[in-house]
Amino acid sequence: MSFHFATLWYVAEWIVRIGALLVVPQRRTANATRAWLLLIFFLPIPGLLLYLLIGSPRFPAWRTERFASLVPYFRETVLASAENSPELGDKAAIAELADDLGRMPVVSGNSVELIDVYDAVINRLEQDIDGANSFVHLLVYIFADDHVGQRIAAALGRAVKRGVEARVMFDPVGSHSWRKGTLKMLRSQGVDVREALPWCILRDRSRGDMRDHRKLFVIDGHIGYAGSQNLVAKDFRPGVVNHELVARVTGPAVAEMEAIVRGDWCLETGVMPDHPIRVPDATGTAIVQLLPSGADYRLEGFESLLVWQIHQATERMVLVTPYFIPDVKWPYRPLYRRLHPLRRRLLLLRRPRHRPRQPGQHPLVSRHPEREEAQQRLRRVSPRCPRPPHLRPARRPLRCRVTLGQRRIYPWLLSIARDRAL
Numbered sequence: 197m198s199f200h201f202a203t204l205w206y207v208a209e210w211i212v213r214i215g216a217l218l219v220v221p222q223r224r225t226a227n228a229t230r231a232w233l234l235l236i237f238f239l240p241i242p243g244l245l246l247y248l249l250i251g252s253p254r255f256p257a258w259r260t261e262r263f264a265s266l267v268p269y270f271r272e273t274v275l276a277s278a279e280n281s282p283e284l285g286d287k288a289a290i291a292e293l294a295d296d297l298g299r300m301p302v303v304s305g306n307s308v309e310l311i312d313v314y315d316a317v318i319n320r321l322e323q324d325i326d327g328a329n330s331f332v333h334l335l336v337y338i339f340a341d342d343h344v345g346q347r348i349a350a351a352l353g354r355a356v357k358r359g360v361e362a363r364v365m366f367d368p369v370g371s372h373s374w375r376k377g378t379l380k381m382l383r384s385q386g387v388d389v390r391e392a393l394p395w396c397i398l399r400d401r402s403r404g405d406m407r408d409h410r411k412l413f414v415i416d417g418h419i420g421y422a423g424s425q426n427l428v429a430k431d432f433r434p435g436v437v438n439h440e441l442v443a444r445v446t447g448p449a450v451a452e453m454e455a456i457v458r459g460d461w462c463l464e465t466g467v468m469p470d471h472p473i474r475v476p477d478a479t480g481t482a483i484v485q486l487l488p489s490g491a492d493y494r495l496e497g498f499e500s501l502l503v504w505q506i507h508q509a510t511e512r513m514v515l516v517t518p519y520f521i522p523d524v525k526w527p528y529r530p531l532y533r534r535l536h537p538l539r540r541r542l543l544l545l546r547r548p549r550h551r552p553r554q555p556g557q558h559p560l561v562s563r564h565p566e567r568e569e570a571q572q573r574l575r576r577v578s579p580r581c582p583r584p585p586h587l588r589p590a591r592r593p594l595r596c597r598v599t600l601g602q603r604r605i606y607p608w609l610l611s612i613a614r615d616r617a618l
Contacts, residue, residue: 297497305478306447338426341377353385449484
């Protein structure tokens with residue numbers, strides 16, 4: 197009996213190895229393919245189990261089908277926003293690329309207020325919730341039950357008492373330290389609350405590392421918030437005080453934000469949006485475009501757009517990010533040779549708990565030999581900075597072109613996290 201079991205085990209291991217050679221290299225980088233094949237060849241059965249859990253950066257089939265059913269809903273929003281399409285002239289290429297990546301068009305007639313004071317964002321959001329008449333929908337990565345979360349929950353509770361529809365969706369992994377308390381706090385206020393991408397192993401199987409990193413707040417379909425700020429105290433990490441950047445938007449672009457928030461709600465609940473989105477009237481002159489990204493989209497939107505913008509830069513380029521860990525797809529030598537006359541700065545966060553390993557190197561900069569020249573050109577934030585920046589804008593030479601998002605330039609996160617950029 198033991199002989200037959202050993203034979204079957206041996207045959208099964210080789211079936212797994214041969215199957216891995218056919219399956220693993222598909223739509224995967226050389227480094228990732230090499231790592232998975234080495235694991236599976238040395239430990240076939242444990243490697244197979246791990247691959248089934250986290251090996252594919254894609255959502256389950258049921259979720260893909262649910263997202264496909266939302267495409268007509270997104271298309272209706274796009275058609276409704278068509279009358280606000282601006283004339284971009286020679287700047288149309290970047291808008292067309294973002295449209296192709298995220299399926300959301302560029303719209304004019306918006307007002308954008310950039311808020312870079314953490315507490316001011318919370319104060320303004322609380323005021324807007326208190327003034328809501330129809331609905332308040334919050335989609336966020338971290339929602340804590342600390343003093344900041346309690347303020348927003350209380351405002352939502354007051355809105356519910358006025359007959360306003362209040363919905364909150366937060367990420368259970370990002371909010372794991374406060375998850376139970378947040379659910380109890382919001383439900384006690386009468387808020388309809390859901391967890392985004394809950395981790396399930398058997399039924400409705402999903403991956404624990406594929407997270408919803410979006411932070412979008414929509415109020416009455418007229419006011420939208422987009423940026424990097426979560427609903428948690430700015431000093432929730434010991435020794436670190438987060439400094440965020442948030443855009444408060446009014447105008448037609450809010451319809452795109454509402455479509456994404458309602459779409460994510462549908463993906464978790466299975467309930468399709470019950471009415472088309474009304475595009476708000478123009479409130480200003482700003483031109484805005486929303487770029488959602490994640491495993492639901494065929495390409496990584498933010499990374500593709502950022503690399504394209506870097507190639508198009510001719511005078512000046514500024515990147516602000518707490519992490520810069522690009523993968524092999526970033527064309528270091530050709531890029532830096534072509535942009536030799538370009539003035540470029542890369543501002544990197546140096547957290548107090550990190551220490552450079554060698555002079556001239558930074559612990560959050562990826563160790564690529566091709567980037568030795570690039571590292572000499574980096575300009576870093578002082579380690580004595582009292583407020584380490586957490587904002588992440590990428591700015592092109594054109595003064596009217598700003599890419600505002602919450603993405604770290606980190607290939608693992610870029611490939612699997614659901615996100616958006618404004």
